[in-house]
Amino acid sequence: MKRPLAVFLPFAVCVCLLSGCWSKKELTDLAFVIAVGLDKTEDGKYLASFQVVNPGNVAGAVQRGGGAAGVPVSIYTSTGDSLVEASRKASEKVSRLLYYAHTNLVVVGEEVAREGMDGVFDALERNQQFRTTARLVIARGHSAKDTLSVLTPIDKISANKIIKTLEFSELAWGQTMNADVWWAIRSLASPGRNPVVTGVVIEGNPKEGKRQKNVQSSVPDARVTLKGLALFKHARLIGWADGPTARGIMWVLDRIHQTNLTIPWGGKREAIGYRIVRAKTNVEADVKNGQPSILVHIKAEGDISEARVPINLADTGVLFRLEKQFERGVKQEVAKAIETAQRERTDVFGFGEAVHRADPRLWKKIEKEWHDRYFPELDVTVTADLYIRRTGLRNRPYIEE
Amino acid sequence: MESVKINARQLFVLIVLFEHGSAIVIPLGVDAKQDVWIAILLGLVFGLLLFFVYRRLFEYYPDQPLTAYLPQIVGAPLGKLLAVVYITYFLYIAARVLRDFGELLLTFAYPETPLFVLNAIMALAVMYGVYKGIEVLARTGELFLTVLYLLALAGFVLVFVSGLVDVTQLQPVLEEGWGRVWKTVWTETLYVPFGEMIVFTMLFPYMNNPVKVKRVGLGGMVLSGINLAIIMAINIAVLGPDAVSRSSFPLLDTIRRVQVAHFLERLDVLFMIALIIGGFFKISVFFYAGVVGAAHLFGVSSHQRLVYPLGLLVLLLSVAIANNYIEHIHEGLKIVTFYLHVPLQVIIPVSLLVIATIRRRFSQPTK
Numbered sequence: 001m002k003r004p005l006a007v008f009l010p011f012a013v014c015v016c017l018l019s020g021c022w023s024k025k026e027l028t029d030l031a032f033v034i035a036v037g038l039d040k041t042e043d044g045k046y047l048a049s050f051q052v053v054n055p056g057n058v059a060g061a062v063q064r065g066g067g068a069a070g071v072p073v074s075i076y077t078s079t080g081d082s083l084v085e086a087s088r089k090a091s092e093k094v095s096r097l098l099y100y101a102h103t104n105l106v107v108v109g110e111e112v113a114r115e116g117m118d119g120v121f122d123a124l125e126r127n128q129q130f131r132t133t134a135r136l137v138i139a140r141g142h143s144a145k146d147t148l149s150v151l152t153p154i155d156k157i158s159a160n161k162i163i164k165t166l167e168f169s170e171l172a173w174g175q176t177m178n179a180d181v182w183w184a185i186r187s188l189a190s191p192g193r194n195p196v197v198t199g200v201v202i203e204g205n206p207k208e209g210k211r212q213k214n215v216q217s218s219v220p221d222a223r224v225t226l227k228g229l230a231l232f233k234h235a236r237l238i239g240w241a242d243g244p245t246a247r248g249i250m251w252v253l254d255r256i257h258q259t260n261l262t263i264p265w266g267g268k269r270e271a272i273g274y275r276i277v278r279a280k281t282n283v284e285a286d287v288k289n290g291q292p293s294i295l296v297h298i299k300a301e302g303d304i305s306e307a308r309v310p311i312n313l314a315d316t317g318v319l320f321r322l323e324k325q326f327e328r329g330v331k332q333e334v335a336k337a338i339e340t341a342q343r344e345r346t347d348v349f350g351f352g353e354a355v356h357r358a359d360p361r362l363w364k365k366i367e368k369e370w371h372d373r374y375f376p377e378l379d380v381t382v383t384a385d386l387y388i389r390r391t392g393l394r395n396r397p398y399i400e401e
Numbered sequence: 402m403e404s405v406k407i408n409a410r411q412l413f414v415l416i417v418l419f420e421h422g423s424a425i426v427i428p429l430g431v432d433a434k435q436d437v438w439i440a441i442l443l444g445l446v447f448g449l450l451l452f453f454v455y456r457r458l459f460e461y462y463p464d465q466p467l468t469a470y471l472p473q474i475v476g477a478p479l480g481k482l483l484a485v486v487y488i489t490y491f492l493y494i495a496a497r498v499l500r501d502f503g504e505l506l507l508t509f510a511y512p513e514t515p516l517f518v519l520n521a522i523m524a525l526a527v528m529y530g531v532y533k534g535i536e537v538l539a540r541t542g543e544l545f546l547t548v549l550y551l552l553a554l555a556g557f558v559l560v561f562v563s564g565l566v567d568v569t570q571l572q573p574v575l576e577e578g579w580g581r582v583w584k585t586v587w588t589e590t591l592y593v594p595f596g597e598m599i600v601f602t603m604l605f606p607y608m609n610n611p612v613k614v615k616r617v618g619l620g621g622m623v624l625s626g627i628n629l630a631i632i633m634a635i636n637i638a639v640l641g642p643d644a645v646s647r648s649s650f651p652l653l654d655t656i657r658r659v660q661v662a663h664f665l666e667r668l669d670v671l672f673m674i675a676l677i678i679g680g681f682f683k684i685s686v687f688f689y690a691g692v693v694g695a696a697h698l699f700g701v702s703s704h705q706r707l708v709y710p711l712g713l714l715v716l717l718l719s720v721a722i723a724n725n726y727i728e729h730i731h732e733g734l735k736i737v738t739f740y741l742h743v744p745l746q747v748i749i750p751v752s753l754l755v756i757a758t759i760r761r762r763f764s765q766p767t768k
Binding site: 022131132133182356360 | 572577654667
C-alpha cells in the first residue's frame with residue numbers, strides 16, 4: 001500500500017508544479033505595443049493607435065539595407081469610450097494579443113490634451129503590464145495616429161526614434177523635455193505644480209510619411225521633429241512655449257544639462273557662443289508677512305564655443321565681462337519663461353511646491369487659488385552665476401581687428 | 402516542544418526576516434504622508450518597550466513558551482482559554498500574511514491565476530518548513546537573509562545611481578504637527594511589525610543561551626526598524642507622498658522607476674524575491690508558533706502531527722477571510738488592530754507581567 005503511494009505522490013506533485021506557467025503566452029502570440037497614441041473621434045470617443053513592432057522586419061531591414069523588406073512597425077487603431085475598451089477591441093484587428101510591458105511611448109493628440117487629459121493616465125498607472133517610465137509627448141498640429149505612422153530612418157521603430165530624440169535633445173540642447181507618464185501624473189496630482197510636456201510635429205507630408213518610400217530617400221518626405229513645450233493648466237493644454245522661452249522653463253526645472261548660449265559683443269549680434277557643460281538650479285521660497293516670494297538661483301559652468309568677433313579671450317577681465325553678459329542672457333530667458341507662465345496662469349515650475357515646503361500653513365490657505373490668484377502676482381527673483389572655465393583649443397580667434 | 406536549540410545568530414536572523422516580512426512591501430503607515438519614517442521610528446521605540454515586557458515574562462519562565470506559562474500566571478481555566486486565543490491569533494495572522502502575499506503576487510504578476518493556487522504553493526512550502534522544525538527554518542533564514550541583504554544593497558545603489566532620489570519630497574517635515582504621526586504610530590506602526598514580536602515569546606525557549614535574548618531581540622528590532630524607515634523614506638523621496646499613499650505597493654513602484662544605462666531596468670523581480678523571502682518567514686514564524694502552542698496545550702506528543710491539518714486550515718482561512726483585497730486591508734488596519742493587536746500585544750502581556758511580578762514578590766518569602 002505504501003509503495004504505490006510513495007511512487008504516485010512525487011509524480012502527482014511533478015505534474016502539478018512542472019506543467020508550466022499558468023497563463024503562458026508564446027512569443028509568437030504576442031504583439032509588442034511599442035507606442036500608444038490617443039486621439040478623439042468626432043463623436044467624442046477615444047481613438048487609440050497602437051504601434052506594434054513587426055519583429056521580422058526590424059532586424060531584416062538593416063541587413064537588406066532597408067530596401068526590399070516590409071515596414072518595421074504597423075499601426076492598429078480602434079475606438080472606445082475608454083483606453084482599456086479600445087485596447088481590448090483592437091483584438092478584432094490584431095492577430096496577436098497586445099502586450100504592453102514594452103510600451104515606451106505615449107503620444108497624446110493635441111485635441112485630447114486641449115479638452116483635458118484628466119482620466120487618461122489612470123488606466124496606464126493601474127495596469128501591471130504598462131510602465132509609467134514610458135515617455136510622454138503631445139502630437140502638435142497633427143493627430144497622434146499620423147505622428148506614429150511616419151516611418152523613420154536610422155532608428156527603424158519610430159517610437160524609439162522619438163524617445164532617443166527626446167533623450168539626446170534634452171541632454172544637448174535643452175529646449176524640450178524628456179518627460180515620462182510618471183512625471184505627468186505626479187505634476188497633475190500636486191496642487192503646486194502643473195505639467196509641461198514636449199510637443200512633436202510632423203515636418204512634411206504625413207500621407208507620404210507612412211510609406212516605405214519615406215525611408216528610401218535621404219531627405220524624407222515627412223519627418224517627426226520635437227517642437228516646444230506644451231503648458232498645461234491642470235489637465236488642459238492651454239499654450240505652447242517655444243525656443244528660448246522653453247529653455248527658460250527647463251532652466252527653472254533644473255533640467256538643463258548642456259546647451260549653447262549666444263550673446264552679442266562689440267556691436268555684432270550673436271557673436272560669442274558659450275557651451276554649458278554643467279548646470280544646477282535651486283528654487284527656494286521665502287515667506288515674509290504672509291507674502292510668498294521665490295528665489296531662483298542658477299549656477300552653470302562651461303567653455304567658450306565660438307567667437308566671431310575679434311576679442312582677447314586671454315584677458316581675465318574680458319572673460320569676467322563675458323560671464324556677466326551670459327548671465328544676463330540666461331536671466332532674460334528665464335524671466336521670459338516665468339512671464340509667459342504667469343500670463344497663462346499656470347505654475348509649471350513647481351513654485352507652489354516650494355512655498356508648500358517653506359510654509360505649510362500658509363500653503364493650506366492659498367493652495368486652492370494658487371494658480372489663478374497667487375502665482376500670477378508672485379514675486380520671482382532670478383540670479384545666475386555662470387563661469388567660463390576654458391576657451392577651447394584656441395584663445396584669440398583668427399579674426400583680427 | 403521540540404528539543405532542538407537555536408543559537409543567538411539564528412534567532413537574530415529570524416527576527417530580522419520576520420520584522421521585514423511583509424512590512425517592506427505594504428504601504429506601511431502611509432497616512433503619515435512624508436513623515437512616515439518618523440512614525441516607523443517612533444513605532445520602533447514603543448515596540449522596544451513592548452519587547453522588554455515580553456522578555457521579562459520570558460525571564461520569569463525561561464524554559465516555557467507563552468501558552469505554557471499563561472495558566473501558571475492567571476490560573477488554569479482562564480490561562481488555557483487565553484492560550485487558545487493566542488494560538489488562534491497566531492494562526493489567523495499567519496493566514497492574513499498568506500493572503501497578503503497571494504494578493505500582492507496576484508495584483509502585479511499573476512493576474513489570471515486563482516488566489517487559491519498561489520496561496521497553496523506558498524502554504525505547502527511553509528508547512529514543509531515548519532514540519533522540519535525551528536532549527537531548519539532558522540538555518541534557511543541565515544541563507545536567505547544574505548540574499549535579501551544583497552538584493553537590498555543592489556536596489557539602493559541602483560535607486561541612487563539612477564538619480565531618482567529627490568530629498569525635497571520629504572519636506573515639509575511634520576507638516577501638520579505631531580498629531581498625524583502619533584495617530585499612525587498608535588494605529589499602525591506600533592503593532593505591525595514591532596508589536597508582532599509577541600510571537601517570539603513562543604520561540605525564546607529554544608535559545609541555547611537565554612541571556613542573549615535581550616541583546617539579540619533589541620539588535621534585530623532596531624536594525625529592522627531603521628531599515629524599514631530608510632526604505633519608506635526612499636519610497637517617499639522617489640515617488641512623492643501623494644503617489645506613495647495611492648500605491649498598493651510603494652516599493653514596487655520605486656523599483657519600477659529604476660533605469661540605469663538603458664539595461665538595468667524593469668527590476669520588478671528584485672521586489673518579487675524580497676516579497677517571497679519575507680512572506681515565507683513571516684508566515685512560517687506565526688504558523689510555527691500556532692502549531693507548537695496547540696501541540697503543547699492539547700498534549701500532542703509531536704508538533705509535526707499538527708502541521709498538515711492546521712496548515713490546511715490556515716490555507717483555507719487565507720482564502721475565506723475576505724471577499725476582496727480592499728476588505729482584507731480594511732480588516733487588517735481597522736478591525737484586527739483594535740480587537741486583536743491592542744489586547745493581545747499590549748494589554749494582556751502588560752497585565753500578565755504585572756500579575757507575575759506581584760505573584761513573585763508575595764511568593765518570595767515562603768521560598
